[in-house]
Amino acid sequence: MKKVFLVVVLIILSVSVVSAAKYDRADGFGLGLSGGYPVSGLAMKYGMGDFRFVGTFGYSVRDNGAIEFGVQYDLDNSSIGRSPIYLNIGFTAAMNFGPEIDVFSVNVPIGFSYYLRNAPMELFFKLTPGIRIYSNSIEPDLGGAIGFLYYLNR
Template sequence: MKKVLLVIALVLVIALPLTAASYSKTNGVGVGISLGYPSNGVAFKYGMDDFRLVGTLGWNLSGNTLIDLEVGAQYDWLEFDIEGVPFYVNAGITGAIGVAGDDSFSLSAAVPVGVSYFFEELPIEAFLKLGPVIKIIPAVGVGFSGAIGGLWYFE
């Protein structure tokens, strides 16, 4: 799985400068896909300038929980350019609830830090996020989460 994420990240780093011209952050409702650990699935965001409500509904790759619902909030707090291509560093807090599987219920909290890129001509966001996870239920523990994906915004 780590190799797949690395390949996708490299493709994004190479492809994004070829498609970028200027910045146009997308607001509204976005729906797409999120590939990562511990959850893969359908991603959604509601963007309001620098603040976004986020979520993923998908299957869990760790533990006995099969289906997760992640919900949280993030804030774009830093902007930087790589050869004129704008990227945005965002941070937030996300809670995950396991809803199906051997563990009928699980709960965890994450503090992800991510990088987002918004395409100029299309209402698309590409993102990469990584962060620590605190597992609360069924047992207290720590872990790691990460995802790469894309969203199409309906404006």
């Protein structure tokens, strides 16, 4: 898995270097990888200014396969050098699937998105406090993820 991740990162970085455009923030459809909890796997984001639809399809470290979906809003921005960094908040729901579908979580991700200046690429980090809902109980939940997205239509 680590080798596949490294190859994907190297390919995207190689393609990104060819681009001569300047980006403040990538909008449109982004595709990449996310590692963490509640869901690790293929990450997707569709952005329109400060508002974004988000999703991750993959697996959960506690259970089998999982899917996460929701929305995100960029609250504030600053910069590191000339590259923008955004503080964002959202609302997501995640569901685990496998032998039994008995776990559902509701989260309020708080994170940072860093957009590369010379490529349509986003690096992100998020903390995801929330609750996990089982078929017979509810408990607090805390997760986090780190990942990257490459925006295809820029």
